[in-house]
Amino acid sequence: xxxxxxxxxxxxxxxxxxxxxxxxxxxxxxxxxxxxxxxxxxxxxxxxxxxxxxxxxxxxxxxxxxxxxxxxxxxxxxxxxxxxxxxxxxxxxxxxxxxxxxxxxxxxxxxxxxxxxxxxxxxxxxxxxxxxxxxxxxxxxxxxxxxxxxxxxxxxxxxxxxxxxxxxxxxxxxxxxxxxxxxxxxxxxxxxxxxxxxxxxxxxxxxxxxxxxxxxxxxxx
Numbered sequence: 388x389x390x391x392x393x394x395x396x397x398x399x400x401x402x403x404x405x406x407x408x409x410x411x412x413x414x415x416x417x418x419x420x421x422x423x424x425x426x427x428x429x430x431x432x433x434x435x436x437x438x439x440x441x442x443x444x445x446x447x448x449x450x451x452x453x454x455x456x457x458x459x460x461x462x463x464x465x466x467x468x469x470x471x472x473x474x475x476x477x478x479x480x481x482x483x484x485x486x487x488x489x490x491x492x493x494x495x496x497x498x499x500x501x502x503x504x505x506x507x508x509x510x511x512x513x514x515x516x517x518x519x520x521x522x523x524x525x526x527x528x529x530x531x532x533x534x535x536x537x538x539x540x541x542x543x544x545x546x547x548x549x550x551x552x553x554x555x556x557x558x559x560x561x562x563x564x565x566x567x568x569x570x571x572x573x574x575x576x577x578x579x580x581x582x583x584x585x586x587x588x589x590x591x592x593x594x595x596x597x598x599x600x601x602x603x604x605x606x607x608x
Contacts, residue, residue: 417537417585436537438472439465443527444543444550447495448481448520450527454507458515458527462534473531474591476543479564481521482573482580487547488521495520525580532586540577541591545570551595558598560605 416428426434441461443450452461465473480487490498493516496505508516515523531538544550544557545564556563574590581587 417588419537419588436472436539437470438474438537438539439468439470440474440476440541441465441527442476442543443524444476444478444541444547446499446547446549447492447501448478448487448490448547449492449495449515449523450475453512453515454504455511457511458530459534462530462536465536466534470536472537472539472588474539474541475524475527475531476541476594477524477577478547479542479545479570479573480547481524482576483569489519491517491519492523493517528581528584528587532584535586537586537588538584539589539591540581540587541594542570542574542577543591543594551597553598559596559600561600562598 416430416432419426419428419434421427422431426436428434441450441452445451450458456464482488492508493505496502496508505516515526518526528538528540544555545566546557548555550557552558557565559565560567570593574592578590
């Protein structure tokens with residue numbers, strides 16, 4: 388489903404646009420900005436985003452697959468398949484809950500009874516196993532940048548876990564886990580954190596607003 392992106396351009400007011408996912412060879416001249424309906428690079432050339440989704444919003448709050456392959460191998464595979472962009476998902480609590488952000492990757496897996504996966508992480512990505520979750524997330528962004536991939540940081544959900552249902556408490560403003568102020572603070576903190584990373588070209592404000600609390604007044608406020 389369509390997602391609103393917040394375009395990061397330090398030289399102008401951020402512009403909200405609907406992301407268009409189209410396959411294209413990356414024209415690397417960052418930062419990007421909008422020109423009428425188009426996304427263009429620093430040279431004014433049109434850029435089409437060919438994005439693959441990499442989930443990092445599930446219960447462990449660690450990018451999926453890192454127990455199976457080195458992150459650099461995953462990044463290079465993405466490039467080899469013709470993509471130029473990664474939609475990297477994250478839960479609000481990763482940024483709004485300091486105690487969660489401070490958990491190490493090892494602790495996160497152990498707390499969920501998933502210690503068996505740690506052997507794979509130790510083998511394939513030993514550098515992250517004792518990093519705090521937020522630093523492990525930064526490491527993934529750094530590796531994507533090293534492979535010349537653009538990144539869209541997708542606020543997928545608030546409480547880490549599977550997405551989505553109409554009754555999971557993450558769907559719309561006022562739901563159990565979707566409080567406006569922590570969500571806004573998390574978006575700001577994430578934007579500030581990656582302001583100086585040129586390959587982070589946008590933030591998806593929220594994935595799939597849904598559920599019984601949707602109403603005309605809030606949609607058109």
